[in-house]
Amino acid sequence: MNSHIILRVVGKFLIPLIIIFGLYVHFHGDFGPGGGFQAGVIVAAGVILYALLFGLKACKQAVPPSWIRIGMTVGVLFYVGTGLVTWMLGGKFLDFDVLHPATDHPLGQHIGIIFVELGVLFTVATVMVAIFYAFGSRQPQIMDDEKDF
Amino acid sequence: MMFAEAAHIGAHVVPMIILDIGLMAMLVVVGFAIVRMRSLFAVVMLQGVYSLICAAWFVSLDAVDVAFTEAAVGAGISTVLMLGAMLLTDKTSSEVPVQRAVGPLLIVLFTGAAMLYAVPDMPAYGDKDSAVNTGVGMQYMTVTPEQIEVPNVVTAVLASYRSYDTMGETVVIFMAGLGVLLLLGLNGNAGRWTAQVQGVNLSCDRAPAAEVLPTPRAKPKTTPDEVRPDAAPPKPKSKPKPKPKPRGGTS
Numbered sequence: 564m565n566s567h568i569i570l571r572v573v574g575k576f577l578i579p580l581i582i583i584f585g586l587y588v589h590f591h592g593d594f595g596p597g598g599g600f601q602a603g604v605i606v607a608a609g610v611i612l613y614a615l616l617f618g619l620k621a622c623k624q625a626v627p628p629s630w631i632r633i634g635m636t637v638g639v640l641f642y643v644g645t646g647l648v649t650w651m652l653g654g655k656f657l658d659f660d661v662l663h664p665a666t667d668h669p670l671g672q673h674i675g676i677i678f679v680e681l682g683v684l685f686t687v688a689t690v691m692v693a694i695f696y697a698f699g700s701r702q703p704q705i706m707d708d709e710k711d712f
Numbered sequence: 713m714m715f716a717e718a719a720h721i722g723a724h725v726v727p728m729i730i731l732d733i734g735l736m737a738m739l740v741v742v743g744f745a746i747v748r749m750r751s752l753f754a755v756v757m758l759q760g761v762y763s764l765i766c767a768a769w770f771v772s773l774d775a776v777d778v779a780f781t782e783a784a785v786g787a788g789i790s791t792v793l794m795l796g797a798m799l800l801t802d803k804t805s806s807e808v809p810v811q812r813a814v815g816p817l818l819i820v821l822f823t824g825a826a827m828l829y830a831v832p833d834m835p836a837y838g839d840k841d842s843a844v845n846t847g848v849g850m851q852y853m854t855v856t857p858e859q860i861e862v863p864n865v866v867t868a869v870l871a872s873y874r875s876y877d878t879m880g881e882t883v884v885i886f887m888a889g890l891g892v893l894l895l896l897g898l899n900g901n902a903g904r905w906t907a908q909v910q911g912v913n914l915s916c917d918r919a920p921a922a923e924v925l926p927t928p929r930a931k932p933k934t935t936p937d938e939v940r941p942d943a944a945p946p947k948p949k950s951k952p953k954p955k956p957k958p959r960g961g962t963s
Contacts, residue, residue, distance in 0.1 A: 593867050595776075597777070639882055639883060646875075659875075669859060669860055672868075676860075679871050679879075682882060694892050695793065695796065697893065701896070
């Protein structure tokens with residue numbers, strides 16, 4: 564992979580755009596197609612592209628594996644936590660209407676959806692990267708006749 | 713809102729049908745190619761192509777959210793994961809004798825015939841009297857603009873009305889990640905690490921902990937092609953551990 568200079572240069576240019584597009588998909592999920600799940604997959608794809616271009620070791624320095632454990636858990640906690648907050652505010656579990664006092668406009672629903680989808684984004688992105696790390700780090704048994712691979 | 717347009721939609725129905733038939737034909741061709749191919753690399757790539765055509769077809773069915781997910785997951789992530797899995801197995805699949813292919817073929821033919829038999833009972837595409845468009849689906853369509861005020865009804869249903877389900881899905885994904893981490897570990901080995909570096913067998917029964925391993929390797933740097941750059945450093949050569957140790961303590 565050391566000689567793929569064009570791929571690397573283009574990749575370095577593309578990866579930030581991919582991440583930004585993921586965030587756009589997340590925050591624009593209310594208005595167009597997309598949402599936390601798709602955004603998480605897109606962000607994970609950006610990380611995986613980095614790993615493919617620069618090697619898994621560099622990728623593990625950029626996105627440390629410890630983030631993955633934290634991110635996975637934080638995502639689920641975010642989701643459940645939103646439910647618990649609505650509970651504390653006197654509503655039902657995951658009833659977002661109580662998140663904002665406005666009665667003429669369902670702003671609470673918007674807040675709740677964004678937060679809940681943020682949890683989905685965290686979990687999906689980190690789990691995808693985790694699966695890639697787990698499989699990508701395994702040592703393939705490279706036979707002598709397959710050196711060119 | 714789709715149905716209001718249904719009256720004057722006739723003008724571009726024919727091109728849409730041609731598009732759908734074309735996409736379906738491509739799916740069939742790619743499917744046969746996947747079955748016939750022996751090279752696993754080509755099969756993985758064709759699976760990505762299959763997902764991408766599926767996504768295009770979903771767009772033509774107005775299911776943009778599903779298409780988005782299919783393109784991102786089916787064509788993107790799973791292709792990469794299948795490539796990673798393929799690297800660990802073989803580059804070509806072995807030939808299956810004809811006798812063993814008869815049974816699966818019969819099952820596939822029977823299932824396909826049953827599905828074709830069921831097709832006439834399905835409602836037409838976009839039929840406003842179908843069960844999908846008369847029941848709770850229509851209710852969501854009418855109620856979402858007042859209760860949620862979110863233009864994308866799919867998001868409203870997923871995140872608000874069916875929030876419990878989405879929570880379950882998130883937990884399922886979490887469990888999948890947890891299972892992979894428990895079975896393989898983030899470095900691809902749950903507790904054991906083996907490598908062949910320049911003919912020397914290295915092994916360690918303690919998983920290289922999941923933190924970054926910044927240890928600069930002195931020797932193998934001259935021959936980076938021999939060792940995968942992401943491999944853990946050959947630390948255990950200097951001090952082999954006889955017993956598995958808990959993961960917490962680093963050396």
